[in-house]
Amino acid sequence: MTADPRKVRNFSIIAHIDHGKSTIADRLLEATGTIAKRNMKEQILDNMAIERERGITIKSVPVRMDYHAADGQTYVLNLIDTPGHVDFGYEVSRSLAACEGALLVVDSTQGVQAQTLANAYKAVDHDLTVLPVLNKIDLPSARPEEVRREIEDVIGIDASEAVCCSAKEGIGIHEILEQVVARVPAPRGSEDAPLQALIFDAVYDNYRGIVCYVRIVNGAMQRGDAIKMMATGASYAVEEVGVFSPGWTPVEALGVGEVGYFTASIKTLDEARVGDTVTNVARPAEKALPGYQAVKSVVYCGFYPVERDDFPQLRDALEKLKLNDASLTYDPETSTALGFGFRCGFLGLLHMDISRERLEREFDVHLVATAPNVVYRVVKKDGEVVEAHRPGDFPPEGEIREVQEPMIRLxxxxxxxxxxxxxxLCQDKRGVYLNLDYITPERARLVYDLPLAEFIVEFYDKLQSLTRGYASLDYEHIGFRASNLVKVDMLINQEPIDAFSFICHVDDAYHRGHASAMKLKTLIPNQLFEVPIQASIGKKVIVRTNVRALRKDVLAKCYGGDISRKNKLLEKQKKGKERLKQIGKVSIPPEAFLSFLDVNDEEDGR
Structure with a gap:
């Protein structure tokens, strides 16, 4: 027996980071009796330890609540808790596509922030009914009337009926539930139409394989149905359907407007892509639901085991992590410095940081992570376009017509x-000014186009330092743009070392090359001959420094005697050093590579 679509309400909670989204979700679960108070804990929908420690939501978590409203009717409320960070913007958009309404939570002490605005616009783009909620009104610094006006002026949403609540104290929670029932529209769809179900998330379970989270748009789904993924064309037999209450609870069928899950012995997340449409094999839908797109990595980083013998363990750990995170990509690569490892692609810096921490915590893998970088497009003189993931992918300088780098609108x-x-700060990071306006007399909004490569290197930390933590930001990718970029090779004793090469803007080449040369000078031990360290662009050397030679005291045995005897010994030593310099090889200890490449190393030369 499926739920009556007229009594179903699907909604999401969207907010800027730390505005109380997860705490409001906790109070809603308590108020509807979905979870008994004795089983309640903070951030109950945040399952990962990292989510709890950092106070952020990484994975979308749906939950079904039964609410007895003031009108005497019982309604089924499906809440889809979404991530707040910009890195997971696609997941947020697919979760919103599964809803008809959204609670826009705004901290009444801080007002509208960057991601408040970004997520509100996403909700409006999906034609959702947006219900503003002013949280933290119990704090002495709360200014609900000012924030109410700010929501209306900045976002353009009527906030006259915005609920004032305190998730911590439980104030205003029933008013929120009544607004959801009264103002969020019931799902539209036809039970008689062919099955169309949107996959808005998927997770891996050791016993069931991939568990797909779906919203039924048209038709119905039940156990035994033969279904097909419209993006991949793969067919499966449904083994179980169920709802979230909040755990996985099997039911007979899912009807129009319902949110639930199904299992079908699907082995990998590549077969159940977020945003894909599920339909029936016997009676397929004519077209897929709109909005699906393949997830693309924007930031890349090398992961290498600290101990080279741990490479198989790292490979197994990445395979298992990939089962729960479809947006992670990885390919094996070899480094002269670090041996065998993987080049991994991520949605952003937070995604990279979370993935690294999960590998170390959940799979006990000790990693060396190289500094993050981006993908460049190199247009050769013959018209061929090459994607350069690392400096070694760049063609020779004489073959390059132009280099394009990824840009963001910040x-x-x-x-x-x-x-x-x-x-x-934006000017120093090669930003292009677009706009400045004051959303209130006290707060300004700046818009810049910025190279992604500049943004991922300490931009956020510097911004927070300059503004004492009061600034917030949001960004979107706007494609590639031609720029005057060069590959800088680091040469040690005239030999280029790929592990130390980097790509930068021509204006920064000397500064970055000088910093790298100075750092290498401290890392490379003295040899028996003088070792030149050079930074070069193509054949042109732009920086040079030397590691001084070890000098054996050949005059120690000369106690007195003629000066010509001493000069003869010194001349003989000098010729020996010249000969050694021609045939000698510089020994670079592994620690030097680790110190230069490790992402945790904060010196300029990294």
Whole structure:
């Protein structure tokens, strides 16, 4: 027996980071009796330890609640808790596509922030009914009336009926539930139409394989149905369907408008892609639901085991992590410095940081992570376009017509006192100014186009330092743009070492090359001959420094005697050093590579 679509309400909670989204979800579960108070704990929908420690949501988690409303009717409320960080924007968009309404939670002490605006626009784009909620009104610094006006002025949403609540104290929770029932529209769809179900998330279970989270748009799904994925064309037999209450609870069938899950012995997440449409084999839908796109990595990083013998363990750990995170990509690669490892692609810096921490915690793998970088497009003179994931992928300088780098459109919200500092930071990072406006007399919004490569290197940390933590940001990828980029090779004793090469803007080449040469000078031990360290662009050397030679005291045995005897010994030593320099090889200890490449090393030369 499926739920009556007229009594179903599907909604999501969207907010900026740390505005109380997960705490409001906790209170809603308590108020509807979905979870008994004795089983309640903070951030109950955040399953991972990392989510709890950092106070962020990484994976979408749906839950079904039965609510007895003031009108005497019982409604089925499906809440889909979404990630808040910009790295997981595609997951958020697919979760919103499964809803008819969204609670826009705004901290009444901080007001509208960058991702408040970004997520609100996403909800409006999906034609959702947006219900503003002012949280943390129990705090002395709360200013609900000001924030109410800010929501109306900045976002353009009527906030006159916005619920004032305190998730911590449980104030205003029933008012939120009544607004969801009254203002969020019931799902539209036809039970008689062919099955169309949107996959908005998927997870791996050791016993069931891939568990697909779906929203039924048209038709119905039940155990034994033969289904087909419209993006991949693969067919399966449904083994189990169920709902989230909040654990996996099997039911007979899922009907129009319902949110639930199904299992069908699907082995990998590549077969159940987020955003794909599920239909019936016997009676397929004519077209897929809109919005599906393949997830693309934007930031790349090398993962290598600290001990080279641990490579198989790292490979197994990445395979298992990939089962729960379809957006992670990895390919094996070899480094002269670090041996065998993997080149991994991520949605952003937070995604990279979370993946690394999960590998170390959940799979007990000790890693060396190289500094993050981006993919460049190199247009050769013969018209061929090459994707360069690392400096070694660059063609020779004479074959390059232009180099294109990925760009982002960056929006920064900051108190007016810090506008000058933020603008200077964006200019230093090669940002192109687009717009500055004051959303309130005290807060400004800056918009810049910025190279992604500049953004991923300490931009956020510097922004928070300059603004004392008051600034917030959001960004979107806007494609590739031609730029004057060069590959800088680091040569040690005239031999280029790939592990130390890097790509940068021509204006930064000397500074970065000098910093790298100085760092290498401290890392490379003295040899029996002088070792030149050079930074070069193609054949042109732009920086040079030397590691001084070890000098044996050949005059120690000369106690007195003629000066010509001493000169003869010194001349003989000099010729020996010249000969050794021609045939000698510089020994670079592994620690030097690790120190230069490790992402945790914060010196300029990394």
């Amino acid at each position: 929006t920064v919200y900051t108190p007016k006192d810090y506008v000058g500092k933020v603008m200077q």
